[in-house]
Amino acid sequence: MNAKLLKTQVLPALLSGTARTPLRPETGDALAALSLAGQALRLERPQPPASFAIEAQARDERRTIPDGLRRPLLRLLNGKRAGEDVALAVAWAMGRLKLRLHPFDLPKLDSFVTAHAEFLGAAAQHWAVSAKSADETQAAPQSYFDAKELEETNWSFAPLFRRALFLEEKRRKDAAAARTLLESVWPQQNPDGRVRLLATLQTGLSKDDQPFLESLQKDRAPRVKALALKLLARLPGQSGSHPALAACLERIQRSTTGLLRKKTVLKLQPPANIQERGVRAWMSEAFADVSCDELARAFDLTETAMIEAAEKDENLILAFALMATRDRRLDLLEAVVERLPDAWEQLSQCPNSAPVEMAEEDKQRWAAALIRPYKNDPLISYPAWLWLHRALEGPASEMLFGEIVRSGKWLTKLQEDAKPHAAWIDVIAALCPSSQRAALQFQMAELAPELTATAVPLLEILDSLEKAGNNA
Amino acid sequence: MVVSELDAGYKCTCPSRKFPCKHSLALMWLRAAGKTSFAAGSAPEWVKDWQSRRRGPGAETDNTGDPKPKASIHAANSTADPPVDPVAEAKAEARAAAARERNRLEREASIQGGLEELDVWISDQLERGLAGFAAHAAQSCRLMAQRLVDAKASGLASRLESLPGRLFTLPEPIRPAAAVQELGVLHLLAEAYRRQDALPPALKADVRQSIGWSMTREALLAEEAAVRVSGSWRVFAALSEVQPDRLRRMETWLCNEDPAAAQRFAVLIDFVPVATGAAAAGYSAGDRFAAELVFYPSAHPLRAQIASGQSGAQASAEPLQAPECLLGAAYAGYERAMAEQPWVGTFPLHFRAGLIRRSGAQLFIAENNGIALPLQPAQATLARPLLQVDPFDGIGLWDGYYFTLCWAQTELGRWGNA
Numbered sequence: 001m002n003a004k005l006l007k008t009q010v011l012p013a014l015l016s017g018t019a020r021t022p023l024r025p026e027t028g029d030a031l032a033a034l035s036l037a038g039q040a041l042r043l044e045r046p047q048p049p050a051s052f053a054i055e056a057q058a059r060d061e062r063r064t065i066p067d068g069l070r071r072p073l074l075r076l077l078n079g080k081r082a083g084e085d086v087a088l089a090v091a092w093a094m095g096r097l098k099l100r101l102h103p104f105d106l107p108k109l110d111s112f113v114t115a116h117a118e119f120l121g122a123a124a125q126h127w128a129v130s131a132k133s134a135d136e137t138q139a140a141p142q143s144y145f146d147a148k149e150l151e152e153t154n155w156s157f158a159p160l161f162r163r164a165l166f167l168e169e170k171r172r173k174d175a176a177a178a179r180t181l182l183e184s185v186w187p188q189q190n191p192d193g194r195v196r197l198l199a200t201l202q203t204g205l206s207k208d209d210q211p212f213l214e215s216l217q218k219d220r221a222p223r224v225k226a227l228a229l230k231l232l233a234r235l236p237g238q239s240g241s242h243p244a245l246a247a248c249l250e251r252i253q254r255s256t257t258g259l260l261r262k263k264t265v266l267k268l269q270p271p272a273n274i275q276e277r278g279v280r281a282w283m284s285e286a287f288a289d290v291s292c293d294e295l296a297r298a299f300d301l302t303e304t305a306m307i308e309a310a311e312k313d314e315n316l317i318l319a320f321a322l323m324a325t326r327d328r329r330l331d332l333l334e335a336v337v338e339r340l341p342d343a344w345e346q347l348s349q350c351p352n353s354a355p356v357e358m359a360e361e362d363k364q365r366w367a368a369a370l371i372r373p374y375k376n377d378p379l380i381s382y383p384a385w386l387w388l389h390r391a392l393e394g395p396a397s398e399m400l401f402g403e404i405v406r407s408g409k410w411l412t413k414l415q416e417d418a419k420p421h422a423a424w425i426d427v428i429a430a431l432c433p434s435s436q437r438a439a440l441q442f443q444m445a446e447l448a449p450e451l452t453a454t455a456v457p458l459l460e461i462l463d464s465l466e467k468a469g470n471n472a
Numbered sequence: 473m474v475v476s477e478l479d480a481g482y483k484c485t486c487p488s489r490k491f492p493c494k495h496s497l498a499l500m501w502l503r504a505a506g507k508t509s510f511a512a513g514s515a516p517e518w519v520k521d522w523q524s525r526r527r528g529p530g531a532e533t534d535n536t537g538d539p540k541p542k543a544s545i546h547a548a549n550s551t552a553d554p555p556v557d558p559v560a561e562a563k564a565e566a567r568a569a570a571a572r573e574r575n576r577l578e579r580e581a582s583i584q585g586g587l588e589e590l591d592v593w594i595s596d597q598l599e600r601g602l603a604g605f606a607a608h609a610a611q612s613c614r615l616m617a618q619r620l621v622d623a624k625a626s627g628l629a630s631r632l633e634s635l636p637g638r639l640f641t642l643p644e645p646i647r648p649a650a651a652v653q654e655l656g657v658l659h660l661l662a663e664a665y666r667r668q669d670a671l672p673p674a675l676k677a678d679v680r681q682s683i684g685w686s687m688t689r690e691a692l693l694a695e696e697a698a699v700r701v702s703g704s705w706r707v708f709a710a711l712s713e714v715q716p717d718r719l720r721r722m723e724t725w726l727c728n729e730d731p732a733a734a735q736r737f738a739v740l741i742d743f744v745p746v747a748t749g750a751a752a753a754g755y756s757a758g759d760r761f762a763a764e765l766v767f768y769p770s771a772h773p774l775r776a777q778i779a780s781g782q783s784g785a786q787a788s789a790e791p792l793q794a795p796e797c798l799l800g801a802a803y804a805g806y807e808r809a810m811a812e813q814p815w816v817g818t819f820p821l822h823f824r825a826g827l828i829r830r831s832g833a834q835l836f837i838a839e840n841n842g843i844a845l846p847l848q849p850a851q852a853t854l855a856r857p858l859l860q861v862d863p864f865d866g867i868g869l870w871d872g873y874y875f876t877l878c879w880a881q882t883e884l885g886r887w888g889n890a
Contacts, residue, residue: 017601038656048844
């Protein structure tokens with residue numbers, strides 16, 4: 001009996017049952033036939049598939065992290081204690097320093113890579129996309145682009161966040177050229193991309209942008225249409241209706257005070273159906289599409305006078321802090337913080353209050369303005385520090401953080417706290433600039449080891465990443 | 473139950489898997505506390521039998537003579553050895569040998585009975601057809617495995633009990649064919665056991681071990697014909713698996729660093745109760761140590777014990793030198809092993825210039841324009857980065873259905889299965 005006969009005659013009988021399909025007499029004993037058929041199958045070489053898939057090649061020109069850093073990074077990011085801010089700190093550092101993970105670590109850090117792929121380079125983006133694809137046969141090969149320097153010829157291939165930053169920078173230098181670039185790639189953008197890139201027009205918005213913005217009134221995405229409408233309303237000399245501004249004006253009561261010298265006073269009156277705890281959320285929404293400039297013009301005041309007029313109303317002045325942040329008016333923010341020293345804590349409790357599309361240097365100045373009143377008495381509030389870390393998208397500046405570390409008061413306050421929060425210490429570590437890490441680590445030695453179990457490795461890893469990135 | 477005071481040996485008729493069982497412990501405690509009076513009496517037949525088979529200080533104690541000492545520590549402290557009567561010792565030895573032979577014959581007969589039952593059971597499965605075998609395999613295999621345990625064919629029982637689990641790890645379409653292979657191997661082993669006297673000694677040893685006749689470490693070390701290989705060994709895989717009998721099977725796969733060595737591969741297998749909590753054998757992939765290994769007799773020796781000269785295992789990042797053969801040639805080694813030992817199980821393949829390729833969601837380890845073996849589905853995520861690397865030297869384990877890649881030496885460094 002040969003293997004072919006075993007497969008064509010014996011095997012079908014064994015599978016369907018010898019009671020139903022008896023074996024032929026020449027086959028012999030059923031048990032012997034079973035052993036022979038089994039052995040014939042075992043001796044058969046596995047057949048390769050008809051064709052193999054062609055893999056997309058993710059060309060990643062970033063430098064791979066040093067081998068010695070791989071294991072600590074796996075331990076940190078796969079540890080149960082590592083929160084989202086620890087992962088963000090590492091991802092932002094790798095994005096800033098143009099480093100990438102070792103390819104063999106991508107599956108081991110799958111959730112981290114999937115969540116933060118845009119900061120981790122082309123190979124990580126390829127991994128995240130292929131991991132998302134349920135059936136990889138359907139995933140078309142994609143190309144990934146992560147050039148070190150973006151320019152007009154290659155910017156449109158970069159990840160969205162880098163495209164937005166590039167366009168933002170371009171708007172500062174040459175607003176018209178940036179708009180032309182945006183117009184040239186507009187049809188290829190998906191709705192998310194269109195919204196994000198259109199938001200960059202806020203920088204250097206002028207009458208020249210009007211035709212482009214008006215053309216977007218036919219866009220298929222309602223979000224794009226709404227954003228274009230808001231930008232149109234902000235154009236100087238625009239006579240069209242501004243519903244958001246009108247709604248704000250309805251809620252602000254204007255009066256005068258003083259006998260000899262009349263002084264304007266502004267007071268915010270939130271809707272009666274908004275409860276005390278919901279006022280910040282309402283303000284955040286109501287003032288989202290109104291700029292300081294528009295509001296001041298509506299009251300026929302200068303912006304500084306408007307802030308001065310609202311100094312007795314904590315809610316309204318907080319609304320001005322929100323508007324100044326969104327308008328990137330750091331001069332106004334400083335004026336607001338003079339009258340609202342706890343603006344940092346208050347802003348951290350408002351939804352969508354972090355600056356968007358702000359340059360790195362401006363972000364540090366913005367944070368410095370908020371922190372200045374706390375210089376000698378650091379704020380011990382986990383949500384506030386968390387919010388600041390997310391807003392800065394990286395470590396704070398030496399100027400900003402140095403004083404806090406030097407005073408050491410944060411440590412005293414933390415030790416006085418009945419329930420010290422390990423996650424809070426992690427955020428402090430994530431925010432710490434490289435120059436202050438050694439000092440911070442020294443101070444952390446006074447805390448219980450379980451509180452610094454993540455913070456200390458994070459400081460060491462961020463240090464090593466910076467060394468690796470700077471040696472490139 | 474019986475407890476030997478001289479060396480704290482014990483034997484109980486209870487079926488407990490805890491050793492010592494609670495009954496033995498209770499008896500020891502009663503004796504040690506001294507609150508209960510013990511009187512001399514005649515030992516039952518099974519106690520005499522147990523004593524005759526024992527070695528060491530507790531063997532053949534005369535329980536009809538002088539009263540026993542209160543505790544074993546006295547015996548341990550006693551300086552003078554009891555006088556030995558050579559005639560009595562020879563008699564005892566002869567009696568023990570006779571008892572051992574009687575037990576062996578009883579076990580042989582019991583196993584033969586178990587194999588007959590296995591044949592009937594497999595025949596029943598064949599009558600019903602193996603297309604749907606996997607669906608009801610769990611219950612029927614467990615029942616038959618229990619009968620094989622009763623028949624003292626523990627190796628075969630263990631193989632049968634783990635069969636449903638192995639089938640369920642496979643894709644549904646290939647389960648019927650896998651059932652044919654697995655049941656075919658069981659019958660092959662049963663038939664080989666019946667005809668063991670006609671087999672070459674190495675293959676006979678294989679068959680007996682597969683059925684359940686174990687060989688103690690001492691017996692293996694004393695075996696002059698056993699293959700012994702000295703050298704520097706690298707651990708390329710450390711696997712751990714809980715068996716249905718609640719024992720953890722820990723396999724440490726080794727590769728001889730000398731490519732010209734007679735035995736390139738070895739596996740150290742340890743079994744520990746799950747209750748002990750031990751989850752690893754103490755080695756990890758990459759470890760290196762120098763030792764002499766002694767291999768269990770087999771037509772294709774793989775399982776071994778460390779005989780001597782083991783230096784402490786050192787973690788090493790050095791690459792593992794692959795032999796001058798591609799994946800196809802390495803697979804041919806598996807085929808040769810199967811020809812020598814038809815029930816060969818997991819087999820190591822060490823090769824050069826392997827590639828990871830993908831077809832649908834399934835990854836393959838492949839030779840350029842040659843053989844392609846499906847990669848273990850559990851490795852699909854971990855091995856995906858290897859799709860982007862150039863051909864690499866690798867080593868892994870082939871179980872007849874899937875290849876488990878354990879080590880890949882790539883241009884990006886070492887890839888490991890962990």
